[in-house]
Amino acid sequence: MKHNLIIADDHKMFLDGLLSILKxxxxxxxxxxxxxxxxxxxxxxxxTEEKIDLVITDVTMPEVDGIALNKWIKKTNRNIKTLVVSMHNSPKIIDELIESNVDGYLQKNAQKEEFLQAIETILGGEKYFSKEIKDIYLQNKFEKNKEKEIKLTKREVEVISLIAEEFTTQEIADKLFLSKHTIESYRKNLITKLNVRNLAGLTKYAIKKGYVSS
Amino acid sequence: MKHNLIIADDHKMFLDGLLSILKxxxxxxxxxxxxxxxxxxxxxxxxTEEKIDLVITDVTMPEVDGIALNKWIKKTNRNIKTLVVSMHNSPKIIDELIESNVDGYLQKNAQKEEFLQAIETILGGEKYFSKEIKDIYLQNKFEKNKEKEIKLTKREVEVISLIAEEFTTQEIADKLFLSKHTIESYRKNLITKLNVRNLAGLTKYAIKKGYVSS
DNA sequence: TTATAAATCCCTGTTTTCGGGGATGCTTAT
DNA sequence: ATAAGCATCCCCGAAAACAGGGATTTATAA
Structure with missing residues (x-):
């Protein structure tokens, strides 16, 4: 028996390509x-009467994107499978999709064979993720766990950002309308909290977290 | 009169999509x-007898990639236009292509209309780059020029690396068997040379240059 | 409601950084 | 050969950072 698919992508060309290999x-x-x-x-x-087996969707689309669509499908129709295809493989997107129970994820530059393989695997009831994607997901999880205990408050983030932007304690105090003692306390706490030795360590942390750009 | 095209891409799906919109x-x-x-x-x-107007090519391909192909075409056949399509828009790739006189560059997730627009523009004898790509190229050029004069010596690189690794002046001096005054001089020179204000700035520079990892 | 966490401020003392100087050899190009 | 660049070392004074305490008020969560 034939499987019923739906495809969502705002790129005509990708859509045509996908249709051609599915044909x-x-x-x-x-x-x-x-x-x-x-x-x-x-x-x-x-x-509602129609049996829908699989929705293949892009991530970036106008209005309702692939992530939202996947969440909606998984919330309302647990027997519809989903395969998300994307240009990029950002850990954030991958994490969000996997956490919301997507059935597969592929990069758009995958080869024909991998596409068909993924679709078959998913229709067979299994999940499909390439090794690379699995690695990204796990790596991300691992790093998050490592840093889970360390939670910076809003103010701390503000302060460490300004430190990494090369402002001195006094300048930061002026900027935030706080006493220089306050900023000194924050710096001290940050150094202890983040287990670093000095401004260089704080700066590296700020960059890693994306508070500032290098 | 019809224009003659050649397309190079190792992704069947992309190829099919492109063919379908060209059809x-x-x-x-x-x-x-x-x-x-x-x-x-x-x-x-x-x-050699055939008139070839345009070669559309991917960047990443086995054996001879799009960058090499473009260079070869521009070296041997200056009347063949080239349009490169790519998944990513790395400044390095864009720079290399433009420097080797590519006629256009598109991201693979471009819409059908942009593809046709690009092809028409190029066949009309003009270059085609999206605003985004132009920006990336110019930004890159600008930054390179800005940093061109700034050349760090071996010792300076050593010192800035250790600074970014959170060592104090005294510790670095011990490590390198130098006087602490020497390291102080280096730090001072680096701050002046790199036009930053303090350790945070030095650290950011070291990270940007890859001397240390954040 | 009672801990707990967050945000704010303060003190003391030591170490380091930062911004000026300048000096001496030793290569390396011009 | 002479200038320029590199590597090395030194001094001083002000400013900032670092390390170690502690305190208060206001949210917030248990």
Whole structure:
């Protein structure tokens, strides 16, 4: 029996490419293609009688993006599988998708064979992630756990950012309308908290966290 | 008269997508599609009689990549236009391509309209780069020029690295078997030379240059 | 409601950084 | 050969950072 697919991507070219490789396989039936997630939600909502096996979706789309669409599908229709394809492999996106139970993730520059492999795997009831994606996800989890205990407060983030921007204690105090003693306390606490030795360590931390750009 | 195109990309899906949007326009004639640059070189070398207007190529391909292919084409056949498409927009790649006289550059996630626009522009004899790509290129040039004069000596690199690794002047002096005054001089010179204000600035510079990891 | 965490401020003393100087050899190009 | 650049060392004084305490008020969570 044929499997029913929906594809969502606002890039005509990618869509055409995907359709062309799916056409070579005879056992897929493309129910619907959409330019953004909202259309897919509407389609699924209306066609309740239809068996939908898999939604293939891009991440970046206007209005309702792939992440939101995946969340919505997984919340409302747990028997619809989802495969997300994306240009980029940002740990944040991957994490959010996996946490919301996506069935597979592929980079857009994957080869034809991998696409078909992923679709087959997912329709068979398993998850599909390339080794690279799994590594990114785990690496991210690992780092988060390592740094979990260390939570900086809003003020601390403000202060460490300004430190990394090369301002002195007095300047930061003036900027934030605080006493220089206060900033000194923050610096001291940050050095202890982050287990570093001096401004260089604080600066590196700020860069790693993206509070400032190097 | 129809324009003759060659397309090189090792991703079947992208190729199919591109072909499908080119098919909607009747005035393009696809002479040849290839999985890597070497095939294109061979094709061009053999078919000397044929008028080839434009080669559209991916950057990352096995064996001969898009950058090498573009260089080769521009060196041997100055009347063949080139359009490079890529997943990413790394300043390095963009710079290298523009310096070797590519006629256009597009990200793979561009919309159909932009693809056709780019091809038309290039066939009309002009260059095509999106505003974003131009910005990246110029930004890169600007930064390179800004940093060109600033050349750190071996010793300076050693010292700034250790500073960014959170060692104090005295510790660095001990490590390098130098007087603490020497290290102080280096620190002072570095701050002046690099036009920063303090250790935070030095640390950021060291990270940007890859002397230490954040 | 009662801890706990966050934000703010203060003191003392030591060490380091920072911003000026300048000096001496030793290479390396011009 | 002479200038320029590099590596090394030194001094001084002011400013800032570092290390170690502690205190108060206001949210917030247990």
């Amino acid at each position: 070579t396989e005879s056992n897929y039936n493309i129910l619907y293609t959409a330019k953004h997630g909202g259309h897919v939600k509407k389609y699924i909502t209306i066609n | 909607t326009e009747s005035n393009y004639n696809i002479l040849y599609t290839a999985k890597h640059g070497g095939h294109v070189k061979k094709y061009i070398t053999i078919n």
